[in-house]
Every structure is written in structure tokens, then in C-alpha cells.
Amino acid sequence: MxxxxxxxxxxxxxxxxxxxxxxxxxxxxxxxxxxxxxxxxxxxxxxxxxxxxxxxxxxLFSGSDLLKTGFADAVAQAPSSAAPIDAVFAGLQAVAGFFEGRREFARRRRGIIAVNPELQERELIKMASLKDAVAAALRQHGVTEPAASLAAEAGVAVFHVAFERWTDQADEEKLLPFIRETMTQLKAVTAGA
Amino acid sequence: MxxxxxxxxxxxxxxxxxxxxxxxxxxxxxxxxxxxxxxxxxxxxxxxxxxxxxxxxxxLFSGSDLLKTGFADAVAQAPSSAAPIDAVFAGLQAVAGFFEGRREFARRRRGIIAVNPELQERELIKMASLKDAVAAALRQHGVTEPAASLAAEAGVAVFHVAFERWTDQADEEKLLPFIRETMTQLKAVTAGA
DNA sequence: AAACGCTATGACAGCCACTGACATCAGTCT
DNA sequence: AGACTGATGTCAGTGGCTGTCATAGCGTTT
CATH class of the missing domain: 1.10.10.60 (Homeodomain-like)
Known part of the structure; x- marks a missing residue:
């Protein structure tokens, strides 16, 4: 009954x-x-x-643990011959899969967070925690500091920028191409001079 | 009286x-x-x-406005011929000056923040605001997106990593050398593969 | 110098996020 | 049936933060 x-x-x-x-x-x-x-x-x-x-x-942040472990595990499982930046890219591919078909949800959630500083703070500390997990995975790969931290920072920065551009798009497209393009542009920028 | x-x-x-x-x-x-x-x-x-x-x-964050304007103004005043990453580096030099002789204060303040998640959140949003200001200064320089955001992210990441290593040091040394070295290592990491 | 006005501070009441302690309910085991 | 367990409810309290109004100090005007 x-x-x-x-x-x-x-x-x-x-x-x-x-x-x-x-x-x-x-x-x-x-x-x-x-x-x-x-x-x-x-x-x-x-x-x-x-x-x-x-x-x-x-x-609002119950999914962030899954995102974190998904990213970090993929980094940890990258071939040990891979350069740090390539291991990070493997993690980013996993992240792209994580958001498969969830663009509309991600978009609305982002709208809630975007207008509130307290929620932005929470989002930022989740990103920092993500970064720490990625750095730890890289260290486990034998990458030394500060290269591990910097590669992790770079990876999370790419995710962040790519994610924003993806949710700004009107059409339902894949996240991965945005990640690829953003990564390319980061390389171009830091290679300057 | x-x-x-x-x-x-x-x-x-x-x-x-x-x-x-x-x-x-x-x-x-x-x-x-x-x-x-x-x-x-x-x-x-x-x-x-x-x-x-x-x-x-x-x-605990009253100084962050000065830091932000100091960083961003130096970026804005860099020669217009400078590559984004070099304009960012000019900003980092200004930041190094900002902390001249304040290492002990910075160290104690960091100790307070390090043990409290709420304070870490606030620090992170200050960093994000710093990043936004730097990105805006770069755009004013004619740098287009997403290069401006990425260069700004890279600059703030370098500051963050260098600052932590500086305050971890036992001796009173200058911040600038740490920034130089960290910047070099970021370039090495992102150039990989 | 008395009256006026401006600004910084105090006093007070109230909302709400968050916590600790204990009671209560539903299902499980014996 | 009765004991046990885990999830939920109830209640009281703390403290961060805000709105509102009163008041104290100080300069200015007349």
C-alpha cells in the first residue's frame, strides 16, 4: 500500500x-x-x-567526487612512457566522457552558480581539489614537483576554459573538441617568446 | 588628555x-x-x-585589492610589442615587489588560511578575481580569447606555486627568483610532446 | 557660543545556517 | 513478541550577519 x-x-x-x-x-x-x-x-x-x-x-556538488576520481584515475592509468601533459590529456578525455549527454544539466547548474559568489567559492575549491588529485596521480607516475603541480594546474585550466566555452554554445556538441582546441591554444600561449 | x-x-x-x-x-x-x-x-x-x-x-584579505591592481597595471603597461606571456611576466615582477620584506607576515597568514577550508575558498576566489583582472589587462593589449584567459591562468598558477615554495623556505629570500624558475618549468611542462 | 548637521559608532531585535542531544519510527533478527 | 539497528524527527542553542534607530563626537554656520 x-x-x-x-x-x-x-x-x-x-x-x-x-x-x-x-x-x-x-x-x-x-x-x-x-x-x-x-x-x-x-x-x-x-x-x-x-x-x-x-x-x-x-x-549542488555531489558529482564532483566522481569527476575527480574519473580524471585522476585516467591520469594514473596513462602509459608510463607518456609525458606529463599527455597523461593529463588522457584525464581530460575521461572528463569529456563524464559529461556526455549532460550539457543541458551542466548549463543550468552553471547558471545557478554564476550569479552567486558563495557558490563560486565552492566550485573553486572543488577545482583545487581536482587539481590536487591530478597532481598526486602524476607524482605516482614519477613526475617530480613542481612539474606535477604545474601540469595539473594546466590541465584543470584547460578543462575550465573548455567547459565554459562548451556550455556557452547553443548547440549540443561534444566537449572533447573544445578540450583539444583549448589545449592547443595553451601550448601556443606558453610557448611564446 | x-x-x-x-x-x-x-x-x-x-x-x-x-x-x-x-x-x-x-x-x-x-x-x-x-x-x-x-x-x-x-x-x-x-x-x-x-x-x-x-x-x-x-x-584577512584587505591586501588583495592592491595585489590585483599592482599585477594588472603592470601587465597593462607592458610594451605592446610584448607577447602575452611576457606581459604576464612583467606583472609577476610587480607582484614580487609587492611582497618585498613581507615574507614573515605572508608565512603566518598562510598558516592561518592553510588549516581552514572556508578561508581557502576565499583565497581561491581572490585568485580567480586576480586572474580575471590580468585577463582583462591582456585583452586591453589586443590579446584575443581564449589566449588572454589562458595566459592569465598560467600567470596566476606560476604566482601561486612560486609563492608557496617561497614561504616554505626557511631563509628570507626574494620571491622573484622563485617566480623565474617556476615560469621556466611551466614552459617546459607545456612544451612536452 | 549656540544651533545645526554629518559621520562613525552603539544598541537592539531578528533571521537563518548549522550543531548536539535525545526521542521516535520502521524494518530485521532472534 | 521483544530486542536491535539505522534513518528521521524534535527541540534547544550558538553564532554569523542585517535592518533600524539612537547617540556621541566634531566641524560649520550664524
Missing amino acids: GYDGLMRWQPDARGRLEEAAFALYSERGFDQTTVAEIADRAGLTERTFFRYFADKREV | GYDGLMRWQPDARGRLEEAAFALYSERGFDQTTVAEIADRAGLTERTFFRYFADKREV
């Missing part, structure tokens, strides 16, 4: 909270949404929200 | 708040310090703290 209005013990509390937050942040904006409202919409309480997410921002 | 205990209308309220915050964050850590305590130590009230600083973190 169905549950009577009460949602307690309904499945996927975490997912419901994510959806509710995403919807409310879209409709009214992050600042104009309270955690109590998110919890209500998900049929839960504020306290439960904070059991699943460390804070009000984190609910 | 001197003032009797009350500090109202004592000069440099802002500076006193900065010093008090820096001291307390050092002694007990950021989380264990309340804004009321900072204000007390500065002889002011909590409300006044928030008139000078947007939030509890911002009090």
Missing part, C-alpha cells in the same frame, strides 16, 4: 533533497531559498538535510 | 579590527574565534566589524 502523505522512509532521501534544492535555487535563487524550504519540498526536515550535506552549498 | 577606557573615536578602527582578528585567528584558530571577541579586542562592537568587512573571512 502507498504511504499516507508522510514521506518518512520513502526511498532516496538524498536524491529528493538534491532535486528540491536544484529546483528552488533555479526558481528563486540561492540566497532566497532556505534550507527549511528545501527540506519541506523533499518531504523531510532541515535536520535531515544537514545529515546528507555538510552545508547549503554542498548539495 | 587621553581617552578613558572607551575607544570610541580612537583612530584607525579598521586597522585595529584587522590586527585583533589576525591575532585571535593565530592564537585559537578561525573557527574558535567569534566576531564579538574580535570587536571586543579592538574596543568596538560586532556591528562595527561588519561595517568595515563584509564577513568574518574578509578581514
